[in-house]
Amino acid sequence: xxxxxxxxAGSVKSTSINAKLANAAQVTLAQLGADVTRISLLDYPLxxxxxxLRAEKGIPENAMQLGRMIAxxxxxxxxxxxxxxxxxxxxxxxxxxxxxxxxDGERSLKPWLGRYIALGSxxxxxxxxxxxxxxxxxxxxxxxxxxxxxQCSVSGASDAFDEDGRIIDERTDGMLQKACKSLIDHCQRxxxxx
Numbered sequence: 024x025x026x027x028x029x030x031x032a033g034s035v036k037s038t039s040i041n042a043k044l045a046n047a048a049q050v051t052l053a054q055l056g057a058d059v060t061r062i063s064l065l066d067y068p069l070x071x072x073x074x075x076l077r078a079e080k081g082i083p084e085n086a087m088q089l090g091r092m093i094a095x096x097x098x099x100x101x102x103x104x105x106x107x108x109x110x111x112x113x114x115x116x117x118x119x120x121x122x123x124x125x126x127d128g129e130r131s132l133k134p135w136l137g138r139y140i141a142l143g144s145x146x147x148x149x150x151x152x153x154x155x156x157x158x159x160x161x162x163x164x165x166x167x168x169x170x171x172x173x174q175c176s177v178s179g180a181s182d183a184f185d186e187d188g189r190i191i192d193e194r195t196d197g198m199l200q201k202a203c204k205s206l207i208d209h210c211q212r213x214x215x216x217x
Contacts, residue, residue, distance in 0.1 A: 024211065025056060025058050026058070026098060026207050026210035026211055027057070027058045027060065027096040027097050027098075028057045028058070028059050028060070028097065028098045028099065028207070028210070029059075029060050029092060029093060029096040029098070029100070030045050030048050030052065030059055030060065030061045030099070030102075031045060031061070031063065031064060031099075031100075031101065031102070032045040032102040032103070032104075033101060033102065033103035033104055033111050033113060033114030034103075034111060034113065034114075035063060035065040035113065039104075040146070040147070040177070040181060040183075040184075041102040041143075041144065041145045041152075042063070043145065043180070043184050043188060044143050044145040044175070044180070045061065045102040046188050047184065047188055047189060047190055047199060048100045048102060048141075048143060048175075048199060048202075048203060049061045050189070051199055052100065052203045052207065055200075055203055055207055056207065057098075057203075057210075060096065062092070064114075064117055067085040067086075067089050067117070068085060069083055069086055069116060069117060070083065071116060072116055072120055082123060082124055086117075086121055086123075086124065087127065089117065089120075089121055089134075090124040090134035091132070091134070093121065093134040093135065094132060094134045097138075097210035098138065098139040098140065098141065098207070098209065098210045099138060099139070099140050099141070099168075100140075100202075100206060101114070101140060101141075101142055101143070101163075102143045102144065103142065103143070103144050103152065103155055103156065103159050104145070104146070105148075105152035105153075105154055105155030105156075106155065108155060108158075109154075109155055109158045110155055110159050111155075115162070118135075118162060121134050121166075122135055122166040133167065135166040135168045136166075136168075137167060137168070137169060138167075138168045138169065139168070139169050139170075139171060139209045139210050139213070140163050140168045140170050140171065141170075141171045141173070141202045141205065141206035142156050142159055142160060142163075142174045142175075142202070143174060143177070143199065143202060144156050144174075144175070144176050145176075145177040145180035145183065146176075146177070146178060146180055147180055147181050148178060150176065150178060151176030151177050151178035151179075152176055152177075156174055156176065160174075169209065169213075171202065171205040171209055172205065173201045173204075174198070174202050175198040175202045176195075176198070177190060177195055178195075183195065
């Protein structure tokens with residue numbers, strides 16, 4: 024069976040190096056046999072999580088659309104920037120809204136619960152955004168996701184991709200290959216194929 028994998032970056036900047044990493048992950052996952060859906064969070068703007076807003080209007084429709092999409096995929100690859108050694112606010116807000124979903128009409132829906140997640144980061148720093156992934160891993164575990172051990176950190180990211188969007192450094196590309204393969208393997212092994 025072919026696993027369906029959703030891929031997105033935690034940045035919507037037009038020159039985002041994490042969008043480049045998400046693109047590289049999309050290609051790698053497809054080459055490894057996954058059915059890949061690549062989205063941009065730019066297409067799903069959300070207000071800041073606010074309990075009063077939630078009580079008055081419910082979960083925003085864009086969060087519901089994202090939640091349905093996540094639930095329809097066996098796994099997710101997230102390419103996240105590092106902001107002050109942690110998670111960017113756009114990504115944290117998106118994760119939090121989706122974590123508040125408990126139903127879709129009459130059907131129960133908990134999009135993150137049991138979903139397999141692979142993490143990556145790209146940064147111009149020497150650590151490649153690695154410190155932010157530590158926090159992101161913790162947050163994703165707290166919302167019930169299963170995080171694969173393998174991850175990819177791309178340092179010196181402005182110069183790390185060739186004109187075709189592939190990672191130039193063989194070792195770093197190997198990290199991406201391992202993370203993507205692990206994500207696919209977990210989805211296949213545990214039946215997370217939707």
